[in-house]
Amino acid sequence: MLLSMDDVNVRIGGQTILSNISLTLEADRITTVIGPNGAGKTTLCKVALGILQPTSGRVQKAPGLRISYVPQRFHIDSSMPLTVRDFLSVSLPFARKRRLLGIAEALELTEVEHCIDKNLHQLSGGETQRVLLARAITQQADLIVLDEPAQGVDVNGQELLYKLISRIRDIRHCGILLISHDLHLVMADTDNVLCLNGHICCAGHPESISNDPAFVSLFGRRAADTLAIYHHHHDHHHHADGTVAEGDHCSNS
Numbered sequence: 001m002l003l004s005m006d007d008v009n010v011r012i013g014g015q016t017i018l019s020n021i022s023l024t025l026e027a028d029r030i031t032t033v034i035g036p037n038g039a040g041k042t043t044l045c046k047v048a049l050g051i052l053q054p055t056s057g058r059v060q061k062a063p064g065l066r067i068s069y070v071p072q073r074f075h076i077d078s079s080m081p082l083t084v085r086d087f088l089s090v091s092l093p094f095a096r097k098r099r100l101l102g103i104a105e106a107l108e109l110t111e112v113e114h115c116i117d118k119n120l121h122q123l124s125g126g127e128t129q130r131v132l133l134a135r136a137i138t139q140q141a142d143l144i145v146l147d148e149p150a151q152g153v154d155v156n157g158q159e160l161l162y163k164l165i166s167r168i169r170d171i172r173h174c175g176i177l178l179i180s181h182d183l184h185l186v187m188a189d190t191d192n193v194l195c196l197n198g199h200i201c202c203a204g205h206p207e208s209i210s211n212d213p214a215f216v217s218l219f220g221r222r223a224a225d226t227l228a229i230y231h232h233h234h235d236h237h238h239h240a241d242g243t244v245a246e247g248d249h250c251s252n253s
């Protein structure tokens with residue numbers, strides 16, 4: 001277990017924002033939180049990051065847990081010259097003690113090695129997010145928290161970003177808490193989905209979620225079908241002529 005929440009409640013100014021949240025984040029697993037605007041997704045991130053204390057309930061973290069945060073957007077004043085190399089070096093002295101992956105390797109892994117000498121404010125939205133992912137790698141994060149990291153990134157960039165996130169999970173064996181609206185893009189690699197609307201409406205593997213009445217009432221039949229169809233396309237392999245490979249199966253048709 002990397003981090004767990006047990007019956008967490010958050011009330012701010014008399015408003016209940018999160019109620020009865022229980023979850024466990026594990027190494028090697030991507031947990032995706034989905035939910036409508038105002039559902040409490042960012043608040044949940046803040047509780048996980050330890051920057052917001054719950055009104056009640058318990059948050060437990062593995063001893064020495066290192067969390068890295070990738071925000072929705074990242075603004076840096078254009079008058080402040082800071083290269084990608086310098087930005088990633090900031091976390092080096094401490095991280096080096098933990099046999100960190102070098103800056104160049106991390107940038108290569110997130111496919112932005114060509115940006116190493118660029119100024120942060122010269123980067124595109126997609127490049128910025130990939131530099132932030134590289135930072136999480138150099139920091140040797142045990143848990144990476146990403147709050148809608150693909151906002152403002154074009155579709156190809158989004159797909160690449162989500163592929164990189166699952167590749168980092170596979171290589172670094174870290175846990176990932178991902179907030180996303182891009183259901184069809186994130187679901188293939190998600191191990192666990194939490195549907196949030198102030199409380200957890202339903203949770204589980206994407207395939208089981210798509211059949212859950214709570215999911216359907218929150219996101220609509222169309223989203224549920226998208227999820228189901230998506231998994232149909234990914235639970236078997238085709239031969240070149242389109243026939244299904246032996247031993248594979250179609251769970252949805």
Ligand SMILES: Nc1ncnc2c1ncn2[C@@H]1O[C@H](COP(=O)(O)OP(=O)(O)OP(=O)(O)O)[C@@H](O)[C@H]1O
Pocket residue numbers: 012013015017035036037038039040041042043044
């Ligand atoms: N510091 C605060 N003070 C008062 N209300 C707050 C505070 N932070 C969040 N809220 C309220 O809590 C609710 C949940 O906010 P939160 O930002 O966690 O939602 P979200 O699911 O991330 O939304 P979105 O998808 O729109 O980004 C909203 O109604 C918001 O107005």
